[in-house]
Amino acid sequence: MSMKSKSTSELKASIHRVEEICKSNKLGLTEIRKQVFEIIVKNNIPIKAYEILDKISNINNKPSHPPTVYRAIDFLIENGFVHKLNSINSFVGCFHPNAHKECYFLICKKCNIYQECCDDSLKDRISKTAIHNNFVISNTTLEIEGHCLDCSQK
Amino acid sequence: MSMKSKSTSELKASIHRVEEICKSNKLGLTEIRKQVFEIIVKNNIPIKAYEILDKISNINNKPSHPPTVYRAIDFLIENGFVHKLNSINSFVGCFHPNAHKECYFLICKKCNIYQECCDDSLKDRISKTAIHNNFVISNTTLEIEGHCLDCSQK
DNA sequence: TAATATATGTTATGTTATAACATTGTAATG
């Protein structure tokens, strides 16, 4: 199972990708937004908003406040750079080549490691379900909780 | 789209079903648990914990407290009678014949109406994804947010 | 009855998220 933490080069690439996308789309990747993104992607497990808040406060040597963090998160989610895992109120970076919003997640309840997936056939089936119900999708949450190989063997 | 509210007979049937399952499995369906279940299923849109709290307080003519409601909800979820919609912090009753835990939801962001689905091929694909990643599933959250037919036409 | 387990009551607090308004920075317009 490829539930390992990201390499330094993968992190660099993902940060660089976001910078490029923002530049070409004229999105304001401000200092705080960048800091929040880096904190999220450098964490190898899903991170909570108030953990980000603590880290931001430390980095800048002054207390930050919740709205600062939540606004940055909103920006990052809107642009597909970050996903929220609703089942655990946590955030993860999107490591797929061109940031998007339709990822699925396996989340280990024991060690919190996670795996981002992007299964087209799954996406197709969900689309069909929606069409069949005359439903227009704006956002899909597919989170699979359970235990990873390591944790289920212990 | 069958996103209509439940008929009185459907409600009665779902309450009766829960009573029978509890009786045959020796689960303590206490007064409060029953009240909470009825409040949830009689609401035709997903309901929030503190809304349940208000209703319980009114029914019993005395203030209830959050733990009372959350404990009842926990019981109902554990036994597959109720689902939590993580994307909107709300609860819905399970209207499937034999209460279970693997339902999917279409949720209209505008009018809050919802549709409970149970697509086996979707379930299969999710299982395959899990197996492929050596992952043991304990719980799946699949919530599709968007707009229902009525709301997308307006 | 006494012991045990299950469920509920109660108080307090922890956690997650947003409203509202002030301030600052930046870019376009006259």
Added chain:
DNA sequence: CATTACAATGTTATAACATAACATATATTA
């Protein structure tokens, strides 16, 4: 350049969601 408009951030306060901890009550069962 000054003015205006807009985007982003700072700040205070509070709303919304959820649980810890411990006391009390109720039901089983030894």
